[in-house]
Amino acid sequence: MHCKTFTSQELDLPSPVLGTKGSASCGHKLLWRLALGAPGHAQLGETPMPNFRPYVFILSIVPLLAFHPAPSFSQTLAQQNVSRPKVPAFATAGGNEWQMPGANTALTRFSSLTDINAQNVAKLQPAFTFSMGTDRGQEAAPIVIGNTLYALGPYPNVLYALDLSKPGAPLKWKYEPRPLAASQGVACCDVVNRGPSFANGRIFFNTLDGHTIAVDANTGKEIWRTKMGNINIGETMTMAPLIAKDKVIVGNSGGEMGVRGWAAALDQGSGKVLWKAYSTGPDKDVLIGQGYNAHYPQLQGKDLGVTTWPPGMWEQGGGTVWAWVSYDPELNLVYYGTSNPGPWNSSMRPGDNLWTAGIFARDADTGQARWFYQMSPHDVSDYDAVNECILLDMDWNGKNRKVMVHPNRNGYMYILDRTNGEVLSATPFVPITSSQTVDLMSGRLIYNADKRPSLGKTVTDVCPAPPGGKDWQPSSFSETTGLLYMPHNNLCMDIKETDVGYIAATPYVGADVHMKAGPGGHRGEFTAWDIQAGKPVWKIKESFPVWSGALATAGDVVFYGTMEGWFKAVDAKSGKLLWQYKTGSGIIGQPTTWRGPDGKQYVSILSGVGGWAGAIVAGGLDPQDGTGALGFVNAVKDLPQHTTKGGSLYVFSIP
Ligand SMILES: [Ca+2]
Numbered sequence: 001m002h003c004k005t006f007t008s009q010e011l012d013l014p015s016p017v018l019g020t021k022g023s024a025s026c027g028h029k030l031l032w033r034l035a036l037g038a039p040g041h042a043q044l045g046e047t048p049m050p051n052f053r054p055y056v057f058i059l060s061i062v063p064l065l066a067f068h069p070a071p072s073f074s075q076t077l078a079q080q081n082v083s084r085p086k087v088p089a090f091a092t093a094g095g096n097e098w099q100m101p102g103a104n105t106a107l108t109r110f111s112s113l114t115d116i117n118a119q120n121v122a123k124l125q126p127a128f129t130f131s132m133g134t135d136r137g138q139e140a141a142p143i144v145i146g147n148t149l150y151a152l153g154p155y156p157n158v159l160y161a162l163d164l165s166k167p168g169a170p171l172k173w174k175y176e177p178r179p180l181a182a183s184q185g186v187a188c189c190d191v192v193n194r195g196p197s198f199a200n201g202r203i204f205f206n207t208l209d210g211h212t213i214a215v216d217a218n219t220g221k222e223i224w225r226t227k228m229g230n231i232n233i234g235e236t237m238t239m240a241p242l243i244a245k246d247k248v249i250v251g252n253s254g255g256e257m258g259v260r261g262w263a264a265a266l267d268q269g270s271g272k273v274l275w276k277a278y279s280t281g282p283d284k285d286v287l288i289g290q291g292y293n294a295h296y297p298q299l300q301g302k303d304l305g306v307t308t309w310p311p312g313m314w315e316q317g318g319g320t321v322w323a324w325v326s327y328d329p330e331l332n333l334v335y336y337g338t339s340n341p342g343p344w345n346s347s348m349r350p351g352d353n354l355w356t357a358g359i360f361a362r363d364a365d366t367g368q369a370r371w372f373y374q375m376s377p378h379d380v381s382d383y384d385a386v387n388e389c390i391l392l393d394m395d396w397n398g399k400n401r402k403v404m405v406h407p408n409r410n411g412y413m414y415i416l417d418r419t420n421g422e423v424l425s426a427t428p429f430v431p432i433t434s435s436q437t438v439d440l441m442s443g444r445l446i447y448n449a450d451k452r453p454s455l456g457k458t459v460t461d462v463c464p465a466p467p468g469g470k471d472w473q474p475s476s477f478s479e480t481t482g483l484l485y486m487p488h489n490n491l492c493m494d495i496k497e498t499d500v501g502y503i504a505a506t507p508y509v510g511a512d513v514h515m516k517a518g519p520g521g522h523r524g525e526f527t528a529w530d531i532q533a534g535k536p537v538w539k540i541k542e543s544f545p546v547w548s549g550a551l552a553t554a555g556d557v558v559f560y561g562t563m564e565g566w567f568k569a570v571d572a573k574s575g576k577l578l579w580q581y582k583t584g585s586g587i588i589g590q591p592t593t594w595r596g597p598d599g600k601q602y603v604s605i606l607s608g609v610g611g612w613a614g615a616i617v618a619g620g621l622d623p624q625d626g627t628g629a630l631g632f633v634n635a636v637k638d639l640p641q642h643t644t645k646g647g648s649l650y651v652f653s654i655p
Helices: 031-035 071-079 181-186
Strands: 125-131 143-145 148-152 159-163 171-175 197-199 202-206 211-216 222-227 242-244 247-251 262-267 273-278 325-328 333-337 358-363 369-374 390-396 399-407 412-417 422-428 435-438 445-447 459-462 484-489 491-497 511-517 524-530 535-542 551-553 557-561 566-571 577-582 592-595 601-607 648-653
Touching: 143 197, 143 592, 148 648, 197 242, 211 247, 242 325, 247 325, 247 333, 262 333, 325 390, 399 484, 484 557, 551 592, 557 601
Parallel strands: none
Antiparallel strands: 125 648, 143 148, 148 159, 159 171, 197 202, 202 211, 211 222, 242 247, 247 262, 262 273, 325 333, 333 358, 358 369, 390 399, 399 412, 412 422, 435 445, 459 491, 484 524, 491 511, 524 535, 551 557, 557 566, 566 577, 592 601, 601 648
């Protein structure tokens, strides 16, 4: 257990950050604080937004003429003569099958199918539905292999196989992993799961209580099960495994519970752990050695996962790996982001807090780190860097670059050279007050001192809020339009840091947060982003955060869902709404498309509100307590008037 008190001199921070004294005493934050919020906080009134960076906010589908992104970055992109992005050869588009949530290991979530297209999508109708038997948040992607659709639910993580060759797609089998019930009590933000992945006749997925499991895709029989996490220290698993050759890459959740983050590779055949790399601690634990070569000097040095923390605090330092992993088979590198440092209370952990809030590139076979880049050094706002890294190829000044495109919680759209971790551009995609810019020379995020949270003092209008300009909800890249389709948030917050001490398997946060809508008053957006130009082409305003994934197809339609329950198809070029269908509950799942045994194209989505954004409904939280769900309740207290709990698969086709 670590309970520390620091003076501002010990913390080596300027006094405006901490006040005259930054202290953090031991205090046990009970789990209900996280799940149900702290009592006794009056609702903070709406206050006018302060000076935003040059950014004209678009309230609906509008042409790009009205949009003025930050000048320095648009000039950077323009001056560099950047080409339209292309998908690497290994990133095969989804076709008849959809084998993994991201469609391929570059995570493009693009389908080559054109039967359903912008001209006929208005005729889309439900083909069949299936109840998931649970009413917590449904974040998973339905996947299809051969004649079978696989749907995975939140806790208790039941895997259903549906026979697409028969009318109504009856249940072929179900597999019940029976995770420990106590795992629900340590899950930070609902008991979600982001889906299964397929390879070599097997379905791989994680359970909330920290097991990675392989199941025979034909029979539903368990092949192996490996215990990876320990709920007794607050570890859960919610991410979708990524298949890299003969390996299954997984990571842990629990960045709000003082967990020490890690990623691991398991042998597909046996379930044996081949490597495990921590996100904090000494180099030998982080798997940093001879092959490591970061682009920026602040990321070079011995045992930075220890020395960038106060003594011992790296042991509960977060950096969990709870969302997306990508894989480039040509470079043989896996890529993933690490979560926030723990606790949220930044006054307690002076330093850059490596290797949190950044992206690792690792050798898939050995796990050895090749490079790291930190989006948010000494993160103060829960800006996890776990969002998707979409692998694309672009020309920069005539030179071909293998890049990754990464919309970060901190509000910047990053383009990195994925061979060495160099930042090629970082462009705001939402209003930002928490930072001023990303210095492309040093690679450092330049914070706005006025908006740094501090102990005991409420800082208002910090944008983006902790769920970021965008959270886990995955984007899609269209090979036909060359645009990125991004579901995301428009949220700001008022925040005050509070005392917190570490007790295993309890919340380790230390912040009172009230989130609220960003400029314009709406809380979500669906944006078509021009990666080449570094600006949006169109935006759709949504009342609630767009917490679902996106799917783009060669038929030039893009699908996403809303927290009210609408499943929508929009024109990939214009953003015009072409079709929508109201499902039974709010949508936070990932749309997929595939061809059925009858030759028809289908589109599938799980409906079932929840997750962090929908915890107020899924967890039945009190709308009067704005600090519930780490302050998310304050921003969505009207959600219970728009949707109720549920959990169903919906599959659509043109009759
Ligand atoms: Ca987090």
